[in-house]
Amino acid sequence: MTDGHSAPPADAPAPAAAADCAAAPVPVESRSHATPHQAATNHEKEHDSIGRVTPRPTFLEHLATSRDSQFQFDRRDSSELDRYFHGPRNMEKHSKWPIMMRMHGSVMPKMIMPLLSVAIWSTAVTVFSKKVHNLGINNILLTVLGFVVGLALSFRSSTAYERWADGRKYWAQLIQTSRNLSRTIWINTSEREGEAGKEDILRKLSAMNLILAFAVALKHKLRFEPDIAYEDLAGLAGHLDTFARDAHDRLVVNPPPKSIWKSAGEYLGVSFAESNPRKYVKRSKKPLGHLPLEILNHISAYIDSVVANGTMASTLHQGQAITMMSTLNEVLTGTERVLDTPLPTAYSIAIAQISWIYILVLPFQLYTALEWITIPASIVAAYIILGLATIGSEIENPFGQDVNDLPLDTYCRQIAVEMDVMTAAPRPTVEDFMSRAENLVLYPLSQLGYPDWKERTVEDIRGALRTKVVINPSTSASDTSTIMENICPKSTGSV
Structure with a gap:
């Protein structure tokens, strides 16, 4: 097992929690013919092939079916080799190859077709100049055009990296705000006694799931994936009444497989083979709403409820929660700004044209001095x-989802793991963890714990604190004992 836990015996009974969480079996006919809206709203019963009465699938059961098929589709269509050359980036992998020899993250696959075109063009110019007529020209254009191309590429690179850095x-x-808001909910929101306390715990967990759902929904929105039935999102936000839930389309989650020619064209960076990433948003037959914003509305409703029932009584924590909600909204707006404000089209076209003009003119300038070396020199340039x-x-x-894009999946998993760590233990009690004997309050000066120092006088404690300043790290243990004996006689032999 990769998680470090031992597997249960094969004949061991299934845990009760797993049995409770398992979805009831749904007839295949009802899954394939019922629309998402019908599955969510129509509670009529239908008969199966042998006459038994079975309920129509609920919306979450319908999402579970979509998630299962989507997981199978992703596992089938995403091989290790494909992830190596394309993406997404795996931050846990480490390569020992020299940087110049790595292919993971390189743009070399997208350079194959342009370099092949340049090779053909430079070969044609060189052969014609050698066999028919010398087409060489003065290389003064190398200096003039090279300066312009350098400025254009510098502008292109700086603006692109600025957008990449802003996204990060x-x-x-978002990660920082998620941590702070989760801590405010889990630690600074109290729990009542009895059944009300149980409800408080479940609501706190639900609210923290919504914080994670906001991050996951934002990831999908930035990738123009408008549905809610994705494997990492349906279980977190499938119970919310949102526009994305009503507009659920299985074809969006499980698109048909691409042809080999289209896949090869996208891999090689052929523009004619690339699809518009916004096509699923444009083709939606129902309003898609704004899922991250709708999730924020539900989190705000939870904050209002804990303020109203008195479990979040501190006005300081209330203000912090509202401020962090505003911060999440700022993150949402900022990432949308980065996504929807690319380099102006005029600049992109001009830079591409300037670069290609320089490359196409280059063989004419190099032939006089290099002759046959013009071909490899043009390819390198x-x-x-x-x-x-x-x-x-x-x-x-x-x-x-390219290798060089931000690893949003990793960021979302990081938030999920940190929330699991935070909720693994109940809210700490100061009286509990402060008064333990293992709490060495004057470490490394003294090995005595909190209960022992609690029996001392205030003068002893203050004297020991002054001793921590006097004693150097190089002071021996015997000298430390002598000093402590002079200041705090009770600590002799127990330092």
Whole structure:
């Protein structure tokens, strides 16, 4: 087992919690013919093939079916080799290859077709100049055009990296705010006695799940994935009454497999093979709403409820919760700004044209001095120029699933793991963890615990605190005991 836990015996009975959480079996006919809206609203019963009465599937059962098929589709269509050359980025992997020899994250696959075109063009120019007529020109254009191309590529790279860095800053802010808001909910929101306390715990867990759901929904929205039935989202927000739930479309979650030609074209960066990422948003037959914003509305409703029932009594914590809700909204708006404000089209077209003009004119300028060496020299120059332009184009949208995009899946898993760590133990009680004997309050000066020092006088404690300043790290244990005996006689032999 990769998680470090031993597997239960094969004949061991299933845990009760797992049995309670398992969805009831649903007829295949009802799953395939009922629309998501019908599955959510129609509670009529229908007969199966042998006459038994079975309920129509609920919306969450319908989502479970979609998640299962989506998981199978992802597992089938995403091989280790494909992830290596395409993405998404796996931050846990480490390569010992030199950087110049790595392919993971390289733009080399997208450079194959442009470099092949440059090779053909430079070969044609060189052969014609060698066999028919010399087409060489003065290389003064290398200096003039090279300066312009350098400025254009510098502008392209700086603007693209600025967008990539802004996206990382917003997601770092999201992680920080999620931690703070989760701690405010779990620690600073009290729990009542009896059944009301049980309800408080479940509501706190539900609210923290909504914080995670906000991050996951934002990830899908930035990737133009408008549905709610994704494997990592349905269980967190499928119970909310949202527009995305009403507009659920199984084809969006499980698109048909791509043809080999389309897959190869996308892999090689052929523009004609690339699909519009917004197509599922445009083709939706129902309003999609704004799922992250709707989730924020539900979190706000929870904050209002704990303020009303008195479990979040401190006005300081109330203000912090409202402020952190505003911060989440700022993150939402900021990431949308990064996504929807690309480099102006005029700049993109001009930079691409300037780069290609320089590359196409380059063989004419190199032939006089290099002759046959013009061919490899043109290919190398094209790789440098087009490589920088391609990198700028790839990182311009930092929220995709390419290797060089931000690992949003990793960020969401990080939030989920930290919430699990936070909720693994009840709210700490100061009287409990402060008064333990293992609490060495004057460590490393003294090995005595909190209960022992509690029996001392205030003068002893203050004298020991002054001793911590006097004693150097190099002072021996015997000297430390002598000093402590002079200041705190009771601690002799127990330091």
